[in-house]
Structure formats: C-alpha cells, structure tokens
Amino acid sequence: MKSGRTEGLPYSLSRWTDVPAAKWEWFQESFRAKKMVGFDPRTAIPSEWSLRPDDTLGLVFWTKDPTNLIFDAPWLRAYRVKVHVTATGWEEVEKGAPDLREGANLVGMAASIFGPENVTWRFSPVPDVPDVAERFSTILAMASEYGVKSVYLSFLQENDLLPETRSEQDRLNVLVQVAEAAAHRGVRVYLCAEDRLLMGHPDLHPNLASGVCAPPEDFALPNRERPPSEGCGCVLMVDPFTVNESCTMGCAYCYAGDKNSAQKKRNTTRSLPVVR
Numbered sequence: 001m002k003s004g005r006t007e008g009l010p011y012s013l014s015r016w017t018d019v020p021a022a023k024w025e026w027f028q029e030s031f032r033a034k035k036m037v038g039f040d041p042r043t044a045i046p047s048e049w050s051l052r053p054d055d056t057l058g059l060v061f062w063t064k065d066p067t068n069l070i071f072d073a074p075w076l077r078a079y080r081v082k083v084h085v086t087a088t089g090w091e092e093v094e095k096g097a098p099d100l101r102e103g104a105n106l107v108g109m110a111a112s113i114f115g116p117e118n119v120t121w122r123f124s125p126v127p128d129v130p131d132v133a134e135r136f137s138t139i140l141a142m143a144s145e146y147g148v149k150s151v152y153l154s155f156l157q158e159n160d161l162l163p164e165t166r167s168e169q170d171r172l173n174v175l176v177q178v179a180e181a182a183a184h185r186g187v188r189v190y191l192c193a194e195d196r197l198l199m200g201h202p203d204l205h206p207n208l209a210s211g212v213c214a215p216p217e218d219f220a221l222p223n224r225e226r227p228p229s230e231g232c233g234c235v236l237m238v239d240p241f242t243v244n245e246s247c248t249m250g251c252a253y254c255y256a257g258d259k260n261s262a263q264k265k266r267n268t269t270r271s272l273p274v275v276r
Helices: 024-033 067-071 100-114 132-145 168-184
Strands: 011-013 035-039 046-050 059-063 081-086 119-123 150-153 188-192 208-211
Touching: 024 035, 067 100, 081 100, 100 119, 100 132, 119 132, 132 168, 150 168, 168 188, 168 208
Parallel strands: 011 059, 059 081, 081 119, 119 150, 150 188, 188 208
Antiparallel strands: 035 046
C-alpha cells in the first residue's frame, strides 16, 4: 500500500466529482478502512493508498456543497485539510448546488470550522449573467466576515458544455469590478493561472493577479523537496476518481464533463485493477 506522505503527494477529493456532495458514503467507507484506491498521477495506474493520518500528506476537498464535510469535520482533525468551496449563485446552471445565500453561508461555515487559511472560495466559473458583480458581492460580504482572504476565478473554458460569450474586454471589466469590491473587504482576487487573460494587462487593478489555488508549498515537509506540480502550477495529487465517474450535482456546466469527454457513467460501484 502506498503512502502519500512517503510519495510526496496529497490526495484530491476530487477534481473530477464532488466527493462531499456526491460521494460522501464512499469516503466514509474508505475513511473507516483507512485506505482508498486512487490513481498515481505520475503513472495513471490505480493503487491502494493509505488514509492513515501518518501516511497522508494532505486531503484536498473540492465541492459546491460542503454540508457533509462540515458535519463530519471532527473525523478530520488529525489531517492536513484544504477545502475548495465553489460558490457562484449561478442557480440557472448549477442545478444541484446551494442557492446564492446558502452557498455564501456555507463558505463562511467551512472557514469557521477548518480555518480561513485552509478554505478557498472559488467563484468559478464566473457566471455569464448581467448581475455578476452583485452576486459576487453577496458572497463576498459573508465570506470576508469569516476571515476568507482570497477568491479564485475562472471563466468558462472553450471546451465545455456552455460557451464563453463575453469578449476579452467584457471579462476584463468583470475582473476589475470584483477586484474593486473585494479590495474594500480585504480579499485578494486571483484569476486561475491557466487563464492568460491578464497577460499584457499587468496594471489592470492592484487587487488582481494570476494565482495557483492549490500550491505545492502548502504540502511541503521540513527537510524535504516540495511536492511536484502540474501544468497550471497546482500540486500534483492522487485522485480516486476520473472524468468518467458519476456525480449527482446535475450541473449544466462542468469542467469535468465537457463535450469532448465521454458521458459520465452513472455507476455507484467501482471495480478497478489495483497494483499492490
């Protein structure tokens, strides 16, 4: 059985399906067994990985609804935990996600339980609606009250189910609006480093920069090399799921289920060849 700490790799739960909202029963079972089957990002081969605290470099949760994660937070006290909460209020598209005010409240609750330094608010994808700045400000008000100091944005990617209809100037205008609002609350705005929109616009707004939402240095151990990173700069992570896994959120937009990938399988069980 592999150890994330020994291999220098944290565990992603998950960038491909919302574990707290859609796969929590799986996580509970894996947690009790103190192991999971996950893909080694260096080889794409599934192996057994230990979930014992001493073997776990870190747990990174990605979710649009952290309710289960908040409720079961006492389980995780022995682990280094990072929580990425997507809250946009885009109810027209994110059908299974909490509404605007509930999402804002959940960002704040997660920050109060796990610590604001361990919670990342993701305003991603930036809603393609006329009142986008107002929706952002509603979530911002509550998140900042709980000490959240940064927010990460990304626009709709070209290969996804919904097209990005805003021009470059339109997107830059949105970024300036949210950066100004966030500055008044002491919250820093970062555009995902994969998005090159800010290139050539270094003086757009002092509260706006490109950023990496899951930096390797968050998981560095004393006297050890920092963990490796992937193309966007985020830390390389073991993930138990793939683009083909089922998810119950039912969002119309999903970077993990775009038109260029296979339809997500509605399976509830997993049977993978495991290298031991």
